Amino acid sequence: MPHTATIDRNKVRALMQAEQQRFAEQHPRSLELYRRAQHSLLAGVPMHWMTRWPGGFPIFVAEARGATFRDVDGHEYIDLCLGDTGAMTGHAPAAALPAITEQLHKGITTMLPSENAFWVAEELQRRFGLKYWQFALSATDANRFALRLARAITARPRVLVFHGCYHGTVDEAYAWLVEGKPASRPGNIGPQVDPTLTTKVVEWNDPEALEEALRPGDVAAVLAEPVMTNVGIVQPAPGFHQALRELTRRYGTLLILDETHTLSAGPGGYTRAHGLEPDMLTVGKPLGSGIPSAAYGFTEEVGRRAQAVIQPPYADTGGIGGTLAANALSLAAMRATLEHVLTEAAYQHMIALGRQLEAEVQEVMTRYRLPWHVTRVGCRVEYLFRPNPAQNGSEALAGQDPDLDPFIHLFMLNRGILLTPFHNMTLISPETTAAQVRRHTEVFEEAVRALIG
Structure with a gap:
């Protein structure tokens, strides 16, 4: 293996096309609802940023509990988006x-x-x-x-x-x-x-x-x-x-x-x-x-x-x-x-799992010699497809990857893991488990193998 793994952009695009086809095939009910919604909702969604999901149309959710949710096609997901922080507590927390x-x-x-x-x-x-x-x-x-x-x-x-x-x-x-x-x-x-x-x-x-x-x-x-x-x-x-x-x-x-x-x-x-x-x-x-x-x-x-x-x-x-x-x-x-x-005890659990996710993702990057990095704020973890952490907004914006960002999102989604749609952000709730974090890492490594294999 070379000193640093390289990513074939043509391969990324071909993989993305396959993932989009898989997504459409796995979500017929969501696609049906999305098409119906075109007649009453602007762009077919109740808020226009819901068009930003990478599959071509959004998943319609049937039920959300704790750190998971189920869509209208019956698929279960580990939710590491958590409403882009709005559900950091977990969905419908029993204690509240x-x-x-x-x-x-x-x-x-x-x-x-x-x-x-x-x-x-x-x-x-x-x-x-x-x-x-x-x-x-x-x-x-x-x-x-x-x-x-x-x-x-x-x-x-x-x-x-x-x-x-x-x-x-x-x-x-x-x-x-x-x-x-x-x-x-x-x-x-x-x-x-x-x-x-x-x-x-x-x-x-x-x-x-x-x-x-x-x-x-x-x-x-x-x-x-x-x-x-x-x-x-x-x-x-x-x-x-x-x-x-x-x-x-x-x-x-x-x-x-x-x-x-x-x-x-x-x-x-x-x-x-x-x-x-x-x-x-x-x-x-x-x-x-x-x-x-x-x-x-x-x-x-x-x-x-x-x-x-x-x-x-x-x-x-x-x-x-x-x-x-x-x-x-x-x-x-x-x-x-x-x-x-959102108690002291809950944060101890959440931050510990954030450290676990950070360490596991970093280990995959190191083992496959990828020029990427991972960073964390408490129970919020993000991985970025650039070698060094950004020092300001300009560097962060320049470091966004229009090929890899949507590919990772859709690859994860097709295997039951939801990330925050606008960047590679993961968030841990009080209901998230170590096994769910580990499952994320397994799918992340599977995506890496697909990219460089």
Whole structure:
């Protein structure tokens, strides 16, 4: 065997064609439903990103429990996508269902607080270290509201994000670097305003560029994941978080950390695991065991300043919040999830299996001398078809593989394993088992043998 295994691209395409045929043959009912849906659903799906699956049409799900689901054709799957983090708790977690079901019978929404509201706030305070909390229905809304508050309390017009970021459908976060200059992100549909009017963009892990952007004093907030995850996992370089915190404080800019994906790092996310000190923090997706839920928190100082700008005559018309935000069902789901599902013991299990998956995939890469790498954030693991980890968004985007990425996804799917559709991301739930992780590795190795055999 040569020093480094090589991949024949023509062979990849031929294998992909065979996998697509196999997929169509194995999923006649899903294909039938997809064709029927063309007459009532735009593109045949209830949300357009569901067209991104690599088989040519999406699987229609019949039932999901724990770390598995069954499709309408009767196939069972190990779910390592888990709703792209929305089901990181596992599907319909047994420990949360009684409280959720009880609240369904007691009322879903009233526009009034319940005791669960301050229980959840106190638990988030304990986990993340921020004093005050508010609630939303998605991390997108939490980020949107946090940015509005940041601009209000600093009286500054701009925000800053990192190239390649994704923070839901927040308009300000749709600014990227295009040919090295800030511009609207490719594919940005119908932007309300040119995002370069609201947003500055720099590369992740570049403190010099960050300081240059902050120096004019017009940036209200930096919005960042503690680890970039939406273009593949891009870890912070040693010392970058310290520089990010020091520079934002020096120039009077608020630091907002989006923990929606990096909640995989532990009960208090990457923030608690690594002792970070954000001014504001947002989190969504798995917080309510799949019930739409999100939260955003503030330090005591930021909370005091935020309260000063939310004046009573405009508390309901200032652009923050929504009628169903902080509804009773979401808060009951959040309490049940935090109290009984995403516990310290659960994270010990999840992170241990994340380490197992990382080690097993790395062993396959090493044994077959593949120029690929694997990286991890707690119970979130990703493998990428490039030799070295990306240092920023540009490197991550350039390292995506239009042949191998969809092939691995479809090869896995045809053998009963679901990965996150937009990159080679795997996620461990409290219900995931060591045997399921091992099965993933077996199928991954089978794919490798098909590619280089």
